[in-house]
Amino acid sequence: MDLEKVDRLHKALSTELMTACTEESVTPSEALIVAMRLFSHVLAAYVAEADLPRAALRHEIEGHCRDASAMARARLLEICGYDLLDAYDEDPWPA
DSSP states (O other): OOHHHHHHHHHHHHHHHHHHHHHHTOOHHHHHHHHHHHHHHHHHHHHHHOOSOHHHHHHHHHHHHHHHHHHHHHHHHHHTTOOHHHHTTSOSSOO
C-alpha cells in the first residue's frame, strides 16, 4: 500500500469536502451521508477492478468496511470529547 498516495488522496478529498460543506452550510447528518456515499462509490470502483475470487473479494469488502467504521467511530468519539480508551468500555450513546 502506498501511504503517500493515500495521504494525497485524503488531503484532496477532505479539502474538497470541507470546502463544499462550508459553502453549503451542511448539517452533520448531511455530511455523514455524503461521506458514506463517497466511500460506497470508491469501494464499488475497487470491486469493479478486482481480479479476486468472489470469496476473497467479500472478505476484502468486509475488512474495508470494518476499518472505515472503526476510523469513523474513533474520530466521532474524539470530536465529542470521549476518552477513546474508556469509550469502548461503555456505550457512548445510551438509548
